[in-house]
Amino acid sequence: MQTKTSPNKEHTNGTSFQPFQSNSRFFDRNEFARLVSVHGAERNSKGFKCWDHFVPMLFCQIAQAKSLREISGGLASANGKLRYLGMKQSPSKSTLSYANQKRPWEMCRSLFYQTLNKCQYLAPTRHKFRFKIKLLSLDSSTISLCLGLFPWAKFRRAKGAVKLHLLLDMMVTPQILYISQQVARRMSP
Structure with a gap:
């Protein structure tokens, strides 16, 4: 069968x-x-x-x-x-x-x-929703790195990481991209 x-x-x-x-x-x-x-x-x-x-x-x-x-x-x-x-x-x-x-x-x-x-x-140029001001969203993501290759990115004793901060507009176009050292965790409300 x-x-x-x-x-x-x-x-x-x-x-x-x-x-x-x-x-x-x-x-x-x-x-x-x-x-x-x-x-x-x-x-x-x-x-x-x-x-x-x-x-x-x-x-x-x-x-x-x-x-x-x-x-x-x-x-x-x-x-x-x-x-x-x-x-x-x-x-x-x-x-x-x-x-x-x-x-x-x-x-x-x-x-x-x-x-x-x-x-x-x-991307569509017209949306169902219209805003009087430009709508932006902020995202931050942690990117893990190998300490052997990136010793400057020390996050913990045996871990390396950087934080990627990204500001996006309504069309999901990056407006600002900033990479910083991962020092502290993201604060949640």
């Missing part, structure tokens, strides 16, 4: 693959290739393309993976579906580590601003 499998099947780590696949379609491969060419990001690379590096980094953000092992293992659990994302196989931890060290960060910055411009263009 054959059983039907759902395209939204749950994987071993409890996350669905479909939301990740639809998020990766948001990025235009031609524009991505242009950014790679402009920044020379694939210079001296042997087989591990920038798109093969970007997909695991996007997966890391969506799945909230905290280590290269989680990224590599999470993608390996969906190995058959990676071809839909333009990848042949899940990268190893050492390959990801080397790419993180050697690829130019400027390409990621350009990709961020390109994506932000696309989001601002696609």
